[in-house]
Amino acid sequence: MVREHRVRDGEGSLRQVVLRRASRSPGEPSARMQREERAGSVRVPGQRDSRAGVTRETVGWASGRHQVRVNPVLPVRRVVTESRFGRKGLFVTIDLQSPVGDLVKQRPSRSRVFEKLQIDYCCGGKLPLAEACERQGLDAQTVLRELRESDAQYLGDETPLVDADAMSLAELADHIEQTHHAYLKGELPRLDALTQKVLEVHGDADRRLQDVRRAFVALHQELAAHLRKEEQILFPMIRQLESAARVPAFHCGSVANPIRQMEYEHDSAGQALAILSGSTDGYQPPEWACHTYRAMLDGLKQLEGDLHQHIHKENNVLFPKAIRRESALAGEACRCGAS
Numbered sequence: 001m002v003r004e005h006r007v008r009d010g011e012g013s014l015r016q017v018v019l020r021r022a023s024r025s026p027g028e029p030s031a032r033m034q035r036e037e038r039a040g041s042v043r044v045p046g047q048r049d050s051r052a053g054v055t056r057e058t059v060g061w062a063s064g065r066h067q068v069r070v071n072p073v074l075p076v077r078r079v080v081t082e083s084r085f086g087r088k089g090l091f092v093t094i095d096l097q098s099p100v101g102d103l104v105k106q107r108p109s110r111s112r113v114f115e116k117l118q119i120d121y122c123c124g125g126k127l128p129l130a131e132a133c134e135r136q137g138l139d140a141q142t143v144l145r146e147l148r149e150s151d152a153q154y155l156g157d158e159t160p161l162v163d164a165d166a167m168s169l170a171e172l173a174d175h176i177e178q179t180h181h182a183y184l185k186g187e188l189p190r191l192d193a194l195t196q197k198v199l200e201v202h203g204d205a206d207r208r209l210q211d212v213r214r215a216f217v218a219l220h221q222e223l224a225a226h227l228r229k230e231e232q233i234l235f236p237m238i239r240q241l242e243s244a245a246r247v248p249a250f251h252c253g254s255v256a257n258p259i260r261q262m263e264y265e266h267d268s269a270g271q272a273l274a275i276l277s278g279s280t281d282g283y284q285p286p287e288w289a290c291h292t293y294r295a296m297l298d299g300l301k302q303l304e305g306d307l308h309q310h311i312h313k314e315n316n317v318l319f320p321k322a323i324r325r326e327s328a329l330a331g332e333a334c335r336c337g338a339s
């Protein structure tokens with residue numbers, strides 16, 4: 001017997017509770033759990049399991065010989081992607097014509113491959129994979145093989161990278177603010193001091209440090225203004241779109257207008273990152289570099305990786321979703337005859 005309920009957990013999140021009558025004693029693992037344990041993938045009561053992009057938690061055994069499983073309520077298509085053979089996605093063919101941003105949206109772990117090969121999946125996320133490989137002078141078949149290997153390696157282990165595509169508009173806007181914006185607000189002042197100090201001490205020995213400092217200062221100023229615009233203007237509009245029953249009357253007309261400006265600024269940030277990477281041999285310290293110089297390069301490299309993730313989530317997930325939501329609201333208004 002199976003019964004399903006929707007409840008709120010201690011954190012207020014809506015969860016789906018499945019009550020299934022067990023044919024064994026409370027606490028006794030099922031044959032399936034035993035098989036999974038032998039395969040090294042058992043779901044221990046209380047342990048989180050993020051396979052199939054779903055955070056699933058087995059909370060144990062209820063009284064009265066019922067197995068209790070608590071899942072977040074997510075679209076059915078995400079829940080059914082898991083089968084006894086593992087995620088169906090393992091066997092998904094990677095299409096050379098797929099935009100690289102979409103490939104990362106499907107599997108965030110693929111960003112590791114693109115980072116390594118210096119394929120731009122954030123600002124250049126709309127480019128088909130074949131064209132992106134060509135631009136980097138890479139053999140497309142080799143890149144495909146690396147992506148498949150990455151898929152197999154990180155199968156069911158996406159926990160370090162968030163599945164942005166599974167979030168609602170408001171959840172994703174909150175996540176971006178709380179992780180990427182918060183990171184930048186802490187890290188940019190630190191890197192500002194480091195790039196200034198390293199230039200003062202080693203600028204004569206390494207003339208490229210002038211370019212590093214110039215590019216960083218421009219990036220810092222631009223990002224500070226950019227974050228303010230997203231937090232004070234664009235993200236509130238996006239949250240409003242999610243809860244609205246009809247298209248809100250935005251002062252700027254459509255959500256697409258500030259989005260276009262943000263994408264332009266992302267391109268500009270991408271160009272600054274290219275200068276930073278190009279001026280430092282891909283953040284490789286010279287042999288004589290002191291600890292501060294190395295700390296600066298390490299920080300800049302981390303900044304690049306975080307910005308790639310940040311811009312990917314906005315350009316390839318949040319912004320297209322917000323535009324689709326606005327279009328859907330406009331379509332509903334047309335059908336009901338509202339102006």
Ligand SMILES: [Fe+2]
Binds near residue numbers: 180181310
């Ligand atoms: Fe942002």
Ligand SMILES: [Fe+2]
Binds near residue numbers: 226230262266311
């Ligand atoms: Fe942004």
